[in-house]
Amino acid sequence: MRDMLNNKRYLQILFFIFTLIGITTFSYAYYFSKEYPLPITSRISFDAKIKFIREKIDTKKIDTIIVGSSIGMNNVQGAYLEKASSHVKHALNLSVYEASALQVEQLLELIDAFPHLKRVIYSAQFSDFQHLSTFKNYHPKTLVKYITHTLNPLKEAKLIFDASKDLPFLAKRKKEWAHKHGRSNDFSYLGFDHTGSVPLHIYGKDIIKRRWENPHAAVQLPKAFDALFRIAKKMHQKGIKFYFIHQPYRQALVEKDPMVKIVIKKFSKNLNVLISKDGGYFLSLHDTLHLEDKYFADRSHLNDKGSIITSEAIGKFIDKSEGK
Numbered sequence: 001m002r003d004m005l006n007n008k009r010y011l012q013i014l015f016f017i018f019t020l021i022g023i024t025t026f027s028y029a030y031y032f033s034k035e036y037p038l039p040i041t042s043r044i045s046f047d048a049k050i051k052f053i054r055e056k057i058d059t060k061k062i063d064t065i066i067v068g069s070s071i072g073m074n075n076v077q078g079a080y081l082e083k084a085s086s087h088v089k090h091a092l093n094l095s096v097y098e099a100s101a102l103q104v105e106q107l108l109e110l111i112d113a114f115p116h117l118k119r120v121i122y123s124a125q126f127s128d129f130q131h132l133s134t135f136k137n138y139h140p141k142t143l144v145k146y147i148t149h150t151l152n153p154l155k156e157a158k159l160i161f162d163a164s165k166d167l168p169f170l171a172k173r174k175k176e177w178a179h180k181h182g183r184s185n186d187f188s189y190l191g192f193d194h195t196g197s198v199p200l201h202i203y204g205k206d207i208i209k210r211r212w213e214n215p216h217a218a219v220q221l222p223k224a225f226d227a228l229f230r231i232a233k234k235m236h237q238k239g240i241k242f243y244f245i246h247q248p249y250r251q252a253l254v255e256k257d258p259m260v261k262i263v264i265k266k267f268s269k270n271l272n273v274l275i276s277k278d279g280g281y282f283l284s285l286h287d288t289l290h291l292e293d294k295y296f297a298d299r300s301h302l303n304d305k306g307s308i309i310t311s312e313a314i315g316k317f318i319d320k321s322e323g324k
Contacts, residue, residue: 028164028167028170029160029161029163029164029170030160032164032170032174033051033160035174036170036173036174036177037050037051037173038051038160038163038164038170039163039166039169039170039173040143040146040159040163041135041138042135042136042137043096043097043098043135044173044181044190045073045096045097045098045190046096046135048181048190048192049094049095049096049192049196050143050146050147052192052196053092053094053113053147053196054146054147054149056192056194057092057147057196058090059113059114059115059147059148060114060115060116061089061090061116062090062091062092062114062116062117063087063088063089063090063091063116063117063118063119064078064081064088064089064090064091064092064117064118064119064120064121065091065092065093065094065108065111065114065117065119065120065121066078066081066091066092066093066094066095066120066121066123066195066196066197067094067095067099067104067107067108067120067121067122067123068095068099068104068122068123068124068128069095069096069097069098069099069100069104069124069128070095070097070098070187070301071095071123071124071125071127071128071247071300071301072093072095072099072121072122072123072124073093073095073096073097073197073198074197074198074199074200074297074301074302074307075123075247075301075302075306075307075310076093076095076121076123076197076245076307076310076311076314077193077195077197077199077304077307077308077311078091078092078093078193078194078195078196078197078311079193079194079195079197079311080307080308080311080312080315081195081311081312081314081315082195082315083312083315084311084312084313084314084315084316085314085315085316085318085319086319087118087119087318087319087322088119088315088318091195092114092195092196093192093195093196093197093198094107094110094196095107095123095196095197097188098133099128099133100128100129100131100132100133100134100224100227101124101128101129101224101225101227101228101231102132102133102134102223102224102227103133103134103135104122104227104231105227105230105231106134106135106138106140108120108231108234108235109140110140110143110144110147111238111240112141112144113144113147113148117240118240118241119240119241119242119243119318120231120235120240120241120242120243121243121245121314122228122231122242122243122244122245123245123247123314124244124245124246124247125216125246125247125249125300126216126220126249126263126264126267127216127300128224129220129221129224129225129228130216130217130219130220130221130224131221131224132221132223132224142155142159146159184199184200184201184202184304185200185201185202185203185206186202186206187200187202187208187297187298187301197307199303199304199307200297200301200302200303200304200307201303201304202297202298202301202303203297203303207297207298208298211298211299212250212296212298212299213253213299214299215253215254215256215257215260215299216260216299216300218259218260218262218263220263220267225270225274228244228271228274229274232244232274232275232277232278232280233278235278235280236278236279236280241280241281241321241322242275242278242279242280242281243280243281243282243283243314243317243318243321244271244275244280244281244282244283245283245285245310245314246267246268246271246282246283246284246285246286246287247285247286247300247302247310248285248286248289248290248291248295248296248300248302248306248310249264249286249299249300250293250296250298250299250300251290251291252293253299264286268282268284268286268287272284281317281321283313283314283317285310285313285314288313289309289310289313291306291309295309
């Protein structure tokens, strides 16, 4: 009898400990999520974007989505796009740092969250088609419900709890956040404007020499272009206008490296054909703007002054394409 009582007491204590750990973890996660992005995905910029949309964006108002890697995040300012175009009323920059074409395809699985979406803008450079990364353990249907506040409360609690199991990781993210992601003169900056874009204030001594002087490799991967083809086709089938924007590249590097010059020319020509097949729109800002070095943060990323120019050019192109 005494052994049974001891066992019962042991189980009660054990259950109390597990319950306390669970409550502590969830409470810290809740506190953490108010200030910092929970690690819901494998990419901190994606986590930050999910938090931003959930807290700041009325998904029913969004008519334009910008996608891409940092070439989308930094080179297109949604705020200026809205000002420049009479058609773009409410833009959302859904770009994620280092996103491959396959990951952009995955990002666009979230468009069900935006019932009044009219157009998608893919902002890119040839270097975005040099890798085939994908998001692992990616559940777009759950994320759509999470950012639109329609996820079952129990499933939402599980999502938050699962993202918060590693408390030391959360503590590390909190400690590093301001230094790594809070400075506009750093390429890891995550200070969103009201549309989710991230203007970079990188000039002078903040410019990284190797990123300024060394061009990207000329490699291009067919599977990355296959993903782009599927995106264009899917948008066409859904009746969503699709724009592909080829962003500027530092002209000094284009002139310096014959291979880069060939790749950029071929990239524009081939993409124009590919996008047009499914009724999409192609615009090469590299060919039309001829931006000076003072508008670049490195070889392919624009500073906040340069991204205003490209955003306004995209806005005007949309109005010309769709008619005022």
